[in-house]
Amino acid sequence: MTGAKIAEIVGVTQGAMSKYLSMMNVDGIITSRKVGVAKLWKLVSSADRTNLLADKLGSENVSFKDYALSLVENDGRLFDPDNKQVLVMHTIILLNLYKYTKSVLGSEVHAFFYEWGKSFTRETKDLVQSIAKRTGSNFISSFLSLLKLRGWGRFEITTMNERSVEVIWHDSIWSEVESETAPVDDFMVGALVEASSTSFGGNWMFTEVECRSMGASRCRFSGKRIT
Numbered sequence: 001m002t003g004a005k006i007a008e009i010v011g012v013t014q015g016a017m018s019k020y021l022s023m024m025n026v027d028g029i030i031t032s033r034k035v036g037v038a039k040l041w042k043l044v045s046s047a048d049r050t051n052l053l054a055d056k057l058g059s060e061n062v063s064f065k066d067y068a069l070s071l072v073e074n075d076g077r078l079f080d081p082d083n084k085q086v087l088v089m090h091t092i093i094l095l096n097l098y099k100y101t102k103s104v105l106g107s108e109v110h111a112f113f114y115e116w117g118k119s120f121t122r123e124t125k126d127l128v129q130s131i132a133k134r135t136g137s138n139f140i141s142s143f144l145s146l147l148k149l150r151g152w153g154r155f156e157i158t159t160m161n162e163r164s165v166e167v168i169w170h171d172s173i174w175s176e177v178e179s180e181t182a183p184v185d186d187f188m189v190g191a192l193v194e195a196s197s198t199s200f201g202g203n204w205m206f207t208e209v210e211c212r213s214m215g216a217s218r219c220r221f222s223g224k225r226i227t
Contacts, residue, residue: 165204
C-alpha cells in the first residue's frame with residue numbers, strides 16, 4: 001500500500017512515516033515499486049531478498065552488511081534468500097573440525113572435505129543461479145562473489161573457459177593448518193569442481209597448485225574439464 005495509507009492506519013504524520021519507510025527500506029525489511037505516480041510498499045519476501053542481493057552483487061559497493069541484510073530469521077534460525085538455512089561457523093571451529101576429523105579419518109579427511117565442498121555448492125545453487133542471471137555473469141563468478149560476501153576473503157579468476165579454470169584465493173583460512181606433505185584446501189577443490197560443472201557442464205578435476213598451509217603466499221587452484 002502507499003505510504004499515506006500506512007500513515008493513516010498507524011496514526012502518524014506522512015512525514016514521519018516517510019522517514020520510517022526509508023529506514024526500513026535501507027534495512028531490507030520492505031521494498032517499493034512505482035505504479036503510475038504512486039509508490040507502493042510491501043514486506044520483503046524471499047524472492048525479493050534474492051533479487052536485492054543479486055542487484056547488490058552487480059554493484060561495486062557490495063559489502064558483507066548487504067549480505068547480512070538479505071538474511072531472514074525464522075524461529076531463531078537464519079535463512080538465505082533461497083530459504084536455505086545458513087550455517088554460521090567461526091573459522092577456528094572449522095579448522096579444529098578439520099584437525100579432529102583428520103585424527104579420526106587420517107588421509108581420508110581429504111575426501112571428506114572434498115565431498116563437503118561439492119555438497120556446499122549444490123546447496124547454494126538456486127541462489128547463485130539467481131545472482132548469475134541478474135548480474136549477467138556465470139555460475140563460478142557468482143559463487144565466488146557469494147563466498148566473498150560470507151567473509152571468505154578475496155578471490156581472483158585468472159582463467160575461465162569451457163576447458164580450463166584457474167582461481168586464486170588470497171585469504172584462505174587454511175593457512176593456519178600447517179602441512180608439509182599435501183595441500184589442505186580440499187573443501188574449496190570440491191566446491192570449484194561442482195561450480196565449474198554447473199557453469200560449463202561435463203566433469204571437472206581441480207588441483208591445488210599452491211597452498212598457503214605449505215608456505216605459499218596464496219592458494220591457487222587449477223581445473224580442467226575431463227572427457
